[in-house]
Amino acid sequence: MEREKEGPAEACETNSCNYAEEFLRSIPNAGEEIFYLSVSELANASNRKKLSPVELTQAYLDRSQKLGPRFNAYARLTPEIALEQAKAAEKEIQRGH
Numbered sequence: 001m002e003r004e005k006e007g008p009a010e011a012c013e014t015n016s017c018n019y020a021e022e023f024l025r026s027i028p029n030a031g032e033e034i035f036y037l038s039v040s041e042l043a044n045a046s047n048r049k050k051l052s053p054v055e056l057t058q059a060y061l062d063r064s065q066k067l068g069p070r071f072n073a074y075a076r077l078t079p080e081i082a083l084e085q086a087k088a089a090e091k092e093i094q095r096g097h
Contacts, residue, residue, distance in 0.1 A: 035063065047093060057086035 034056075045051035061079045068074045
């Protein structure tokens with residue numbers, strides 16, 4: 001996976017960090033405000049299957065790769081772990097748990 005070898009700034013440049021923007025456009029009435037919703041609000045939307053945990057996680061990862069270097073906000077992002085956990089959560093939601 002080429003993305004794993006790159007640092008956050010390089011990954012953002014090569015992938016254009018457009019996933020978050022595309023994802024947000026796919027949700028009716030969503031925009032930057034989705035990044036400011038509470039965990040409870042996001043969980044509620046996810047449990048109602050209005051919001052995919054995997055897509056939300058990817059949007060946050062893309063945003064973190066885009067803004068992280070600017071703010072020096074992270075020691076290290078772990079996208080593989082985050083996406084693995086999001087996929088597990090999505091499976092649980094689909095099973096009705």
